Amino acid sequence: MSLHQLTAHALLDLLKSRQTSPKEAYSAVLERIKAVDPKVKAYIHLSHQEPDFSGQMPIPIAIKDNLCTKAEEVTCASRILKGFVSPYDAGVIEKVKKSGGAILGIVNMDEFAFGSSCETSCYGPTFNPWNLQCVPGGSSGGSAASVAADEAMWALGSDTGGSIRQPASFCGIVGLKPTYGRVSRYGLIAFASSLDQIGPLTKDVRDCALLMNIISGYDERDSTSVNAPVPDYTKALVNDVRGLKIGIPKEAFVEGLDPEVRRSVEEALNLLKKLGAVIKEVSLPHTPYAVATYYIVATAEASSNLARFDGVRYGLRVQPAHVRKNALVDMYEETRSKGFGDEAKRRIMLGTYALSSGYYDAYYLRGQKVRTLIKNDLDQVFKDCDVIMTPTSPTVAFKVGEKISDPLSMYLSDIYTIPANLAGIPAISIPCGFAKSGLPIGLQLMGRAFDEEMLLRISYTYEQNTEWHSKKPNL
Amino acid sequence: MFLPAIDDSILAMSISKEDVKYVAALARIDVPEDKLEGFTKTLGGIVQYVEQLQKLDVENVKPTSHAVPVGNVFRKDVIKPSLTNQEALAIAVEAKDGSFKVPLVIE
């Protein structure tokens, strides 16, 4: 196996036994990027800063374009942040650097994380390494594609409604959204503050545990960061699910779900049953309303979070040639109209509408209340179950351009992933098969708050008893 | 599917062009006339979709603004170093006299 194909833990073994060096591994991945990224287009730009290779975990890592990294241009794949060079490191970047992480570069995403396909990026789309005609998923499309294509040993992404898990599923890798508050949001360019979390995208479950060890933990600069001790997540990697209870929501397996996806997930379920897990049918009666709830609450918060991109202090500024209303208002409007893509504008306007005078109660407040109902459903199920399983996405990766002109149909690809964000609970996507087309299928496990260990344990057991994670795309 | 069909019997509260103009102005986004129709239609479809939430009884339900119950997070009143003026303005689009420069604001 070539260096770039290794998992992080395999590389660590080699490093321990001095069979390679951090610099060699880093160079190998850079070579791989050079070779395949012209096709995959996962990277926006490579880092021009030479990593310090002396740390404990010098793993070549890709960083999503919404994580502030000092001295790097960080743009959220938007024209409006063109030229913004971050003067500070996000909390997780500090942790990655402290652990010795070797930053390869900044990877592509949907503009401001608004999307499920990586097609709204101002840099153009990233392509799925398994089929370059297809999307890698979004919004952490670049993170997922880079890991799947061995263009990074692992990557950081962010997840607001499924943006780590869905691309992980489309690209046949592991993606985890931690419990809300588990990982510091300081330095994550916010989309929806009450839903966002940063998380790992990795080649296998062990790597996921390792990266979680690095990035988790309290940050006093983030008021929503939880001050709870971080366990050693690798201790959860136990090949044993006997007696563990897996809940299957009856609302999940209904007509409209891609039959191949359904079959893969059912087979996974059977395997876990064989391995000793107890399967229970459960109900999450309010989850059909999750997408609607999300598109009110998340866009409302986003509309406020994105207000700061106004051309005054940083980023893009555009002034029309002739005065329309007055120079200042013109600057605001022209900057934001030229700087934001259509999907960003849509979401900002939708969010503004949901908060506007006369509509707050009907939309935003109501949305937050339905959120409670959804959370209560999940809490109720977790009284009797250790995890809840669903497909990660109702389909496999779709073709580039297929859904982009119908935003609503794009939003519906998040139906399984959204509830975990609304409830703040952790959720993981792991590969569970392939469609006939060769595109990967992912299954999702949701767990109780701060019980990432349960997710890792069941995922690890499943992985140890299957081969999906060792398959690689033909690039 | 894991979601209800769009129910036509729900009060079809769609969004009007005037609404879109109002909201766009609040958000400081200029929507040119030729794009207004398109935006209104798309937004209208989404607004109509989220209307289904009106079906639910949320009378005695408390809103969730924070998924994980954390409260009383404070910072000690201790000064930490600020950025230098140079660092602060390094990101500036336009700067003058140590400040961020913008077009003349008329009050």
Place this chain on the structure above:
Amino acid sequence: MSQFETVIGLEVHLQLSTKTKIFCSCANQYGCAPNTNVCPVCLGLPGTLPVLNHQALLYGIKVGLALNAEINSFIKFDRKNYYYPDLPKCYQISQYDFPVAKHGFLKIKSGKEEKRIGITRAHLEEDAGKLIHDNSASCSLVDCNRCGTPLIEIVTEPDLRSPQEAYDYLNTLKLTLQYLGVSDCDMEKGSLRCDANVSIRPTGQTTLGTKTELKNMNSFRAVKTALEYEVRRHEQVILAGGKVMQETLLWNDEKATTITMRSKEKAHDYRYFPDPDLVPFTIDSKVIDDVRAELPELPQAKFLRFLSEYALSEYDANILVADVGMADFFEASLKVYPQAKKIANWLAGPVLMELNNRKKSIGELKLTPKDLTSLIAKVEDGLVSNLVGKEVLTAMLDESKSAEDVIKEKGLAQVSDDSSLFVIIDEVIVQNPAVVEQIKSGKPNAIGFLVGQAMKKSGGRANPKKLSELINRRISGV
């Protein structure tokens, strides 16, 4: 008697004097070079998050308690969304429906009457930056130093009934807040700002008339003048058969007139919603009790106590209480020299004059209670006269010296011993035989002339009382 009744409500924004800003750890300092007290958080850089300064909340509770308000046991912060170049995040973190304090009051003395002014609420929020307009260069400059300064906004019920009452309220509020030590309450530095809402209605009517909002008043006097102008304007409009338009007006002090603000947003749709980056806060009764236990004696209570405990006049008590430094200085002086009336006289008289001349507060003056009381003692003992004592005070302040040193160096000690005085007296008697005769022949008041002469001869340093006594003795042959 006006056919109209004036109704005024005031909104005061006060900068809290915490060490750091409300949501970040930048220094909370006035007067620094532009954009030197800023960090990614208060600059509103992407990815940054607010964390509440504990001291700011405690100050907020302190203010609420001093205003006799109810402290909410559950509070939260909300985003007020609008665009202006001095607002980096394009929203202000403020409090909408769960402020720190509500339903309070402040007692004011307007004329002879004491009146209760209702305080609707007091809430915490962050300040915006400063915008400087450069007309010649056709640009505006944004200084973010002030962004994130902790503010408390205090809103009154529409209980004020005249511009004078508004003025009195502001002075009382300022004094109360200065006593708390939570702000320097300086309108010139901008640490205290005031907006006013004013309307008029026919006397006897209970519903409110249309109100206008006044901004840009830079002193308490300006608030009073602006309100007087605006009340008159409302009256004129109504008497002419028109309707007062609800609008926001800027006060122009130079022109002594209000001007309409160019319409910003038609109606301000601030789209308030709970800030998801901040958590909710519960304030339990123990915290409130702890803050209450630490409240200093407030001006009204101190005033009453000075009257009863020290038998001071209302005039003196008012002057002492009007500045917390002055009141503290007074009581510290009493510890060294327990003569309340005398100390009060000196503080309300010569010391106050020095403060006014030097434009300083007593804290800024290099004068200790020991310094002052030692001077007072010397005057009382007759070492220097009252008049000379005032000169000594000036010199003490000018030269940073003790009373003793000044008196010694300038040779200001009154001459009071008999033998030295007799030397002068004898000279004067010899030189003024006619006057001596007048005294002897039944015009005792003529002694004043001799005293004057003796004073002149002594260079003003003779003790006049002593002179009078000794001259009389000499003349009567003692």
